[in-house]
Amino acid sequence: MKQAFTFLTVFVTTCQLLFAQSTKKQTDSLAHFDAYVQQAVRDWHVPGLTVTVVKEGKVLFKKGYGVRALRPASTAKTESVDTQTLFAMASTTKAMTAACLGMLVDEGKLRWDDPVVNYLPDFLFYDPAVTREVRVRDLLIHNTGVGNADVLWAAMQIPSDEILRRMRLIKPSYSLRSGFIYQNIMYLAAGKVLEKVSGMPWEVFIRTRLFEPLGMQRTKALFKDVTDANRAKPHVEVNDTIRLVDSPTEEGLVDAIGPAGSVWTCPDDVAAWMQCMLDSGRYNGKTLLKPATWAELFKPQTLVTDGQFYPTQRLTKPVWKTYGLGWFQHDYRGHRVNFHTGSLTGMVAIHGQLPDRKLAVYVQGNLDHTEVRHALMYRAFDTFGGLGIDRDWSRDLKQLYGGIRQQAKQTERKIDSTRVMNTKPSLPMTAYVGTYTDPLYGKADVTLRNDKLYVTINSLSTGYLDHWHFDTFRLRYDQFWNGKDPVSFILDTQGKVIKLICGGMEFTKTPDVTNKAASGR
Known part of the structure; x- marks a missing residue:
């Protein structure tokens, strides 16, 4: 009896020690990661940023850094970023739109391979054969043959129905399903399919069927609904100076293609979405998607070419690159990564997963195309994914993208050199x-x-x-x-x-x- 008691005491003590060591190790990892993010924010000159990390169903880390908007030095008011600060999700919205369509698939109201013309008979492509053949799935995987058509929402203010009407005027860049060119307008069409099938606008559906079940109370589907003062403002770098873009008109342009990228959220909300997407479409006792439909979202649907992928591939060196339903994918150190970036004028986001480690990271920032988002995603994978890697992604990616910027400047100088001096216009x-x-x-x-x-x-x-x-x-x-x-x-x-x-x-x-x-x- 005494022997058994002694064994039990040793066992409990050992467990306590191991738990204490594990807790200390995790605490140290979080502290080091926090310090790393702080330094990266300084190095990349990002005005404001948030980072959220979820692992095995729990929020491991969430924090805001910097300020919501750069103000003149004479302005005394401080607008610090916190975990309730709203940032644009931009194109990371696409995964949400795909999930919403999946809910209709679960209800038997829609099939992924239904012809789009069945739901949107007035949505026509330049080639009538493509109009007949495009399926709902095709709207989500950038393979319809239509090239980038962002001019229809970024360079003009026309209603979403008019955007879709003008698609018939755009000549194809390649034949249907023979390539991959990233395409925002098709997600608008996907949102219109959702509206036709469900009987409610996309922004109402996503709020009632996704935000509310997940408890995402601060999240807004459209920029026009973002009235809270605690929200980030966009910034761009011009001639090595970071400037505030204080233009509601510019920010609101994306509402015309809402299903492609108009959602705004914050760490306190987005953590629930991250947990749901890691846990087979389940969250807090609720099931938003059937397991088979959830799996379909992450199933590789089409190959992504080198030219349509990210420059990060020069460092990560993936063997394969694919696209699911609203998710880019590639291999990283023997693990599959699901991720998607989001970019609007002056705003960025990235949502990344290491699914086999039940790990997800979400980064949002308010500086145009700041690729610190990629650096922090891979750093989080290395730190919390148990990969045993200590690479300085911030340094390496800053060097990579710095080189790309220099190449762009050289190209601009080369174009400038072609100018024929001392000429005049042909006419008055x-x-x-x-x-x-x-x-x-x-x-x-x-x-x-x-x-x-x-x-x-x-x-x-x-x-x-x-x-x-x-x-x-x-x-x-x-x-x-x-x-x-x-x-x-x-x-x-x-x-x-x-x-x-x-x-x-x-x-x-x-x-x-x-x-x-x-x-x-």
């Missing part, structure tokens, strides 16, 4: 003035201001045109975050201006009705 400035239109791209108005050409594109983007050479000008956007774009005027064989080309958009000059009437024509 007044000849370029007028209205230019296109059924796909909308309208551009060119006027004279202060003896210089001034352009307004779709009543959204504006700026002066500086003469470059011959009939090419350079547009300096009033919306500084858009930078610069070349603008070329095309003349016909009679020397009259007939077209304007800007940023890949081509507009045709409309006849001057006033002048025609005055001349009797």
Whole structure:
């Protein structure tokens, strides 16, 4: 009896020691990770950032860093980021839209391989054969043959139904299911399918069927509903200076394609979504998705080409790269990674998983395309995934993306070197003035201001045109975050201006009705 008691005492003491050691090790890991994030935020000059880590059904780490918005030094008010600060989810929204469609699949109201035309008969592609063949699944995996069409929401303000109507005007970049080009508009179409089947708008469905069951009380489906003062503001780096983008119009553009990227959330909310996606669509006793449907979301659906993947592949060196339903995927040190980034003007996010380790990390920031998000995701995998790696991802990725920026600057300098100096426009400035239109791209108005050409594109983007050479000008956007774009005027064989080309958009000059009437024509 005494022997048994002694054994039990030793056993309990040993367990206590092991538990204490494990707890100390975890505490040390969290402290080191926290310090690492703080240093990364400084190194990448990010105004504000949040990090949330979930493992084995529990929130392991969540914290806010920095400020919601950079303010002048004279402003005394401090706007610190905390775990309730709302940031844009941007394209990490896509996984939510796919999950919402999965709920309809579970209810037998929809099948992944149903023809889209069955639900959206007016949604037409350039090629009628593609219109007939595109399935619901295709809307989620970037393989419809349509290239990037973000101009339809980022360069104009038109209703979502009009965006879909204009898709019939876009020529394919490749044949159906023969390639992969990342595509936002198809997720808008997926949201419209959801609306048709469920009888409620996407933003209502996602709130009632996903946010509310998960207890995501602060999360908003659309930017227009983000009225809370505790939310991050976007920033961009211009000429090595970080500037605040204080433009509700710019931020609200994404609402037109809501299912592709309009959700706003915070660490206190998004942790529930992370746990749900790690645990077969279950959360806190609720089952949002059937196991088979949840598995379908993460099943590799199509291959992703090198050109459409992230520069991080130069360091992670994946053997394979795929896309599921709203998730990029690749191998990392023998483990599968499911992840997706999100990028809007001045805002970034990333949601990553190591599913076999029941580990997920979510990072949000308010600096345009700051790739510290990737660095912190891989660092979290290494730290909390038990991979035994101590790589300085922040340093390595900063070097990688710094090199990419330098290459971009070299390319810009090379373009600048092609300028033919001491040339003049072919015609007087007044000849370029007028209205230019296109059924796909909308309208551009060119006027004279202060003896210089001034352009307004779709009543959204504006700026002066500086003469470059011959009939090419350079547009300096009033919306500084858009930078610069070349603008070329095309003349016909009679020397009259007939077209304007800007940023890949081509507009045709409309006849001057006033002048025609005055001349009797």
